[in-house]
Amino acid sequence: MPRAFTPKVITANALLEGDAIWFTENNEWSRDIADAELITDETHADLRLIEAQAFADQIAGAYLADAKQTENGPAPTHFREEFRTRGPSNYHHGKQAEA
Amino acid sequence: MYKYDDFDEAFVRERVAQFRGQVERRVDGSLTEDEFKPFRLMNGLYLQLHAYMLRVAIPYGTLNSRQMNQLAFIAEKWDKGYGHFTTRQNIQYNWPKLPDVPDMLEALADVEMHAIQTSGNTIRNVTADHFAGAAGDEIADPRPVAELLRQWSTDHPEFQALPRKFKIAVSGAENDRAVLRAHDVAVQIVEKDGQRGYRIFVGGGLGRTPMIGKVLRDFLPEADLLPYVEAVVSVWNLLGRRDNKYKARIKITVHEHGIEEISERVEQRFAEIRPSFTGVDQKLFAEIKEHFAEPAYKSSATDAFDAYKAANPAFQSWADTNLAEHKNSEYAIVSISLKSHGATPGDASSEQMRTMADLALRLGHDELRISHEQNVILPHVHKSDLPEIYNTLREEGLATANIGLISDIIACPGMDYCALATARSIPIAQEIATRFDELKLEHEVGLLKIKISGCINACGHHHVGHIGILGLDRAGVENYQITLGGDGTEDAAIGERAGPGFSADEIIPAIERLVLGYLDIRDSADETFLQTYRRLGMEPFKAILYPEKAEANAA
Numbered sequence: 001m002p003r004a005f006t007p008k009v010i011t012a013n014a015l016l017e018g019d020a021i022w023f024t025e026n027n028e029w030s031r032d033i034a035d036a037e038l039i040t041d042e043t044h045a046d047l048r049l050i051e052a053q054a055f056a057d058q059i060a061g062a063y064l065a066d067a068k069q070t071e072n073g074p075a076p077t078h079f080r081e082e083f084r085t086r087g088p089s090n091y092h093h094g095k096q097a098e099a
Numbered sequence: 100m101y102k103y104d105d106f107d108e109a110f111v112r113e114r115v116a117q118f119r120g121q122v123e124r125r126v127d128g129s130l131t132e133d134e135f136k137p138f139r140l141m142n143g144l145y146l147q148l149h150a151y152m153l154r155v156a157i158p159y160g161t162l163n164s165r166q167m168n169q170l171a172f173i174a175e176k177w178d179k180g181y182g183h184f185t186t187r188q189n190i191q192y193n194w195p196k197l198p199d200v201p202d203m204l205e206a207l208a209d210v211e212m213h214a215i216q217t218s219g220n221t222i223r224n225v226t227a228d229h230f231a232g233a234a235g236d237e238i239a240d241p242r243p244v245a246e247l248l249r250q251w252s253t254d255h256p257e258f259q260a261l262p263r264k265f266k267i268a269v270s271g272a273e274n275d276r277a278v279l280r281a282h283d284v285a286v287q288i289v290e291k292d293g294q295r296g297y298r299i300f301v302g303g304g305l306g307r308t309p310m311i312g313k314v315l316r317d318f319l320p321e322a323d324l325l326p327y328v329e330a331v332v333s334v335w336n337l338l339g340r341r342d343n344k345y346k347a348r349i350k351i352t353v354h355e356h357g358i359e360e361i362s363e364r365v366e367q368r369f370a371e372i373r374p375s376f377t378g379v380d381q382k383l384f385a386e387i388k389e390h391f392a393e394p395a396y397k398s399s400a401t402d403a404f405d406a407y408k409a410a411n412p413a414f415q416s417w418a419d420t421n422l423a424e425h426k427n428s429e430y431a432i433v434s435i436s437l438k439s440h441g442a443t444p445g446d447a448s449s450e451q452m453r454t455m456a457d458l459a460l461r462l463g464h465d466e467l468r469i470s471h472e473q474n475v476i477l478p479h480v481h482k483s484d485l486p487e488i489y490n491t492l493r494e495e496g497l498a499t500a501n502i503g504l505i506s507d508i509i510a511c512p513g514m515d516y517c518a519l520a521t522a523r524s525i526p527i528a529q530e531i532a533t534r535f536d537e538l539k540l541e542h543e544v545g546l547l548k549i550k551i552s553g554c555i556n557a558c559g560h561h562h563v564g565h566i567g568i569l570g571l572d573r574a575g576v577e578n579y580q581i582t583l584g585g586d587g588t589e590d591a592a593i594g595e596r597a598g599p600g601f602s603a604d605e606i607i608p609a610i611e612r613l614v615l616g617y618l619d620i621r622d623s624a625d626e627t628f629l630q631t632y633r634r635l636g637m638e639p640f641k642a643i644l645y646p647e648k649a650e651a652n653a654a
Contacts, residue, residue, distance in 0.1 A: 015126070016197050018150035057128030060146055078575055080514060083523075084148055088515035090443045090525045093179055093194065094149045 008045050009036040009074050010052045011084070012062035020084040020095070021059065022074075023052045029059060031095065033085050034073030039064075100163055100466070101246050101390045103211040110254065111208045114215060118142045119201035126198060143214025144200055147518045153192045153200060154217040155207060159227035159245040159269070160188035160469040160476075164460035167467055169210040171452035177203050182452070184437060184445040186509055186560055187266070188226045188469045189217060193516055215253065220261045222252035222332070228270040228277045229470035232391065233478035235426040237271035238288045239295065243388045244324070245269040247380070248286070250387075251325050258332055262339030263347035265332065266304075273589060278471060280312040280591040281305050281563060283349045284331055291318050301331060301361065302353030305557035309593045310350040313358050315365065323369070326376045330369035334361065394464035394479050396427050401482040414489050416542070417500040425479070433463075433477040433488060434470070436499040436507060440536040444510040444528050445473030454495045458488055471560075472509055474502065504541045505549060505614065506532035509560055513553025513570060514577075520553035522570025522577040523603075527551055530607045535614070544614055547628045550585070563587035565629045566613065567594040568606065579606040581613070583640055584632045595637055597644050609644055616643030 010023035011033070021029040022036035030036065039045045045064055052062045065081045067074040076082040087094020103111070118138065125135040139145075143154040155170070162170075170190055174182045177199045178192040185191055195203060207213055216223055225245045232240040248267055252258065258265070270277045271288040279285035285300040297319040303312025319327055331349075338356065340346040346355075353361050408415045423432040435455060438444050447455070455475055459467045462484040468476035480488060492498040501507045508531060511517065513524030528551055535541045550564030554571075561567030567582035578600040585594030601609045614628075620639055621631045632640065642649040 013146055013150075018146055018197070020149060056131050057126070060132045079577060080148075080572075083514060087149055088193075088525075089523060090515055090529065091179075 005040070005042040005045070006066050006077075007068060007074075008039045008064040009033060009067040010039070010045075010049055010062055011036070011065050011081070012052065012059040015058055015060055018060075023048065023062070027051065029055065031098075033067070033075060033081075036067070036074045038067055038069055038074040100161060101158075101242075101387060107211070107250075108208075111211075111213050111215070114142070114213065115201060115204045115208055118204060122197060122201055137219070139200075140218040141215065142200075142204065143217035144195075144197075145218065145518070147193070147516050148514070149516065150194045151197060151200070152516065153195045153203060153214060154185070155190045155192070155212060155214045156217050156224040157188050157190060157212070157469050158249050159225055159231065159242050160229050160471075161227075161231075161242060162467045162469065163465050164456035164467070166210045166212060167452050167456035167459070169206060169212070171449035171456070173203055173206050174452070175449040176206075181446050181448045183443070183512065184447065184469050184473050184475070186471045186473060186511070186558055187224055188229070188471055189224055190469070191512070193512075220263050220265075222255065222258055222261070222265045222267065225249045225252070226266070226268045226277060226282075226471060228272060228275075229468040229472075229476050230276055230423060230432055230478065231271060231468070232393070233425050233430075233432050234272055234274075234276075235424050236274050237426075238290055239271045240391050241269040241271040241277075241286075241288055243384065243391050244271075244286060244288065244297075246387045246390070247325065247384050248328065250383070251329075251380070257329075258336065261332070261336055262341050263344060265335075265349065267328075275587070275589040275591070276470075278560065278563065278587040278591075279303070280589075281309075281560070281587060282312060284328060285312055286324070286328070289318060294320070296320050297324060299327065299331070302350040302358070303591075304348050304350040305560060305562045306348070307345060307555045307557075308348075308351065308354075309557070309562040310354065311591045311593065312350075313353065315358065315362055322378075322381050323373065325380045326373045327365070327369050330365045330372060333372075334364045334368050338364075394466070396430065396479070397481055398429060399481070399483055401429055404482040404485050407486040411486075413500075414486065417489055417498055418485065420500040420504065420542075421502045422485070427479075429482055431480050431482055431485060433480050433485070434502045435475040435477065435492060435497050436501050437474050437497075438501055438507050438532065439496050439499040440501075440506055441529050441533045442496075443525050444508050447475070451495050451497055454491060454497065458491055462488060472507065474507070501541060503546050503548070505535050505544050505547045506541055507548070508532060509548075509550040509564070511552050511554075511559035513551075513559075517553060519556060520570070521555070521572040522553050522579065524551040524553040524559055524568075524570055527568060527570070527579065527603070527606060531610055534607055534611060538611075540614075540618075543624070544618065545624070545627055547614070548587075549610070560587060561585070562593045563591065564594060565627075565632070566610065568610075571600065573600065577603045579603070581606075581609065581644065583637060584629065586629060597637065597641055598648075599645075612643055612646075613640065616640070
C-alpha cells in the first residue's frame with residue numbers, strides 16, 4: 001500500500017550564502033519557514049518542486065521536507081529541519097543570531 | 100618542512116583561477132548546481148545544513164607559523180573567526196560564502212596550501228603520526244614518505260574517478276598514533292636486517308562496515324613504494340564495486356575477494372608497472388627528505404622546568420598529562436588541548452591560532468601539527484621553555500590538562516553542521532566533558548578515549564573509541580548507541596555494541612554510570628578502562644549500563 005502523503009514544504013540553500021530557504025506560494029524564496037507554502041497534495045508537490053528548481057541561479061539543492069501547520073505558519077516536524085530553521089547548538093550563529 | 104617548487108605553485112594557482120571562473124559562471128547562472136557540484140567538491144567546497152563548508156588539507160597535519168597565521172586570517176576575514184580541526188588532520192570553515200571562496204583559496208595558495216582532493220572519489224589528504232620527527236620510538240620521520248605519496252596522488256590522472264574515496268596514513272613507529280589499521284592503505288616504516296622498508300596494510304576502514312586493515316606486504320623495499328601503492332590502487336580501481344557506493348571502498352573489495360587474491364593481483368600489477376618507475380621517484384624522495392631535516396636543537400639546562408613543576412601544581416598536572424617524550428631528552432612534545440571543558444572539540448579561534456603560531460615560531464622551531472584527535476601539537480619544545488608556553492596557553496584557554504583523558508573527546512561536527520549526520524555529536528561531547536569536570540574525576544579515571552560520530556560514516560572514529568558513541572535518528576528522535584572496547588592503536592579493535600541506544604537525555608547519565616562502574620571493578624588504579632574491558636568482557640559493563648535489565652535477570 002502506498003504511504004499516505006504527509007504535508008511538505010520545499011526547501012533549499014541560498015546559492016551565495018548557503019543559508020536555509022523555503023519556497024513560498026508567490027514563487028519567492030524566504031529565509032523563514034513560516035512564509036513557506038505548505039503542500040498537502042502529492043501531485044502538486046511534484047509540480048511545485050519542478051517550479052522551485054527552475055530558480056537555479058538563486059538556490060542549490062531543493063527538496064521536499066515534512067512540515068506541519070501551526071498558528072504562525074508552517075513549521076518543521078523533524079529535528080533536522082528544525083535545526084535548519086535555527087542554526088547550530090554550539091554557537092549563537094546562523095538564523096538564531098540574525099533574528 | 101616541504102617547500103613548494105615552481106610546478107606545485109603553478110598548479111595550485113591555476114586551479115584557483117579555474118575555480119574562480121567556475122564560481123562566476125555558477126553565480127551568473129550559466130552553470131547549474133548539478134554541473135557545478137563536481138567542480139566545487141574537487142576544491143573541497145561542500146554545501147551543509149546552514150552554509151557552505153570549505154575543507155582545507157593540512158598534509159600529514161604539518162603546519163608552520165605562517166600557515167597557521169594565515170588560517171587564522173582566513174577565519175577572521177571570510178568566516179566567523181574560528182576553524183574546526185578534523186580527524187583527518189584537515190581544517191574546516193563552517194560559514195564561507197560562495198563568492199568569497201576563490202579569494203580564500205588564493206589566500207591559502209599564498210602559504211602553499213589548498214583544498215584539492217579533500218572531497219570526491221580521489222586519494223584524500225595523506226595523514227601521518229602527529230609526533231612524526233619528534234617521537235623517540237620512531238624508525239624514521241614518516242612525513243617524507245607522506246609527502247612523496249601526496250605528490251604522486253595529487254592530480255594523478257588514473258585516480259581522479261575511483262570507485263570511492265581513498266585514505267592513506269603513514270607512520271614511522273610500532274606504536275600506532277595514526278590509526279593505520281583504519282585506513283584504505285597504510286604505510287608503516289620498518290627495518291629488517293638493517294634495511295629500511297615498509298609494512299603495507301590494506302582494507303581498513305570505519306563507516307557502516309568497520310574493518311581492521313590487514314597486512315598486504317610485511318616488508319616492501321623502500322624503492323618499491325610508489326609502484327606498489329599504485330598497483331594496489333589500480334587493482335581496486337578495476338575491481339571496486341562501482342554499482343553500490345556502500346560496497347565500493349577497498350575494505351569490501353578485500354573482504355569479498357580475500358587478501359590472498361588481492362595480494363596476487365597486486366603483485367601481478369606491480370610486476371607490470373615496476374619497470375616504468377625508473378628511479379625518478381627515488382631521486383624526488385631524496386630531495387623531499389632534505390626538507391625534513393631535524394631542527395637545530397638548542398642545548399641548555401632544564402632544571403628550571405623541574406623547579407617550576409615542583410612549585411606549581413597546575414603546571415605539574417598539565418606537564419604530566421600533555422607532554423610526551425621527545426627523542427632529544429632536553430625536549431618535550433607539547434599537546435595543546437582543543438578540548439577545554441564544554442568547548443567544541445577541535446575548534447580554535449583566530450586568536451588561539453595566532454597564539455599557537457607565535458609560540459611555535461618563538462619556542463618551537465616553527466612547527467605545528469594537527470592530530471587526528473583534534474588537538475594541536477608543538478613537536479619540538481625545549482624543556483626550559485615549557486613554563487612560558489604553559490602560561491601563554493593558559494591566557495588563551497589552551498592549557499587544559501586532559502590529553503588522553505575522558506574529556507579529550509573526538510567528535511565529528513554532527514547534525515549541528517553536517518548534511519549527512521543523523522544526530523548531533525558536539526553537544527554530547529560538551530556535556531560529557533562538563534559533567535566529568537564537575538565530578539573532578541577525570542584524572543582518577545585515567546586513560547579513556549571517548550569518540551563520537553553523528554552518523555554511521557564514523558568520522559568521529561566511534562568504532563575505535565574505548566567508549567564509542569554513535570548518534571542515530573530513531574523514529575524521528577536523536578538516539579545514541581554505545582560501543583565498548585574499540586582501540587585505534589597497534590592493538591586495533593572494533594568496539595562491540597553494548598545494547599539498546601539512549602536518548603539525548605539519557606546518554607550523559609549512562610556514560611557517567613559506565614565510568615563510575617568501571618572505577619568499582621578495575622583491579623587497581625593502574626588498570627585502564629580498556630584493560631578492564633579486555634579482562635572482564637562486556638557483561639559487567641552491560642549490567643552497569645542497563646541496571647533494570649540486570650535486576651530483572653537476577654530475579
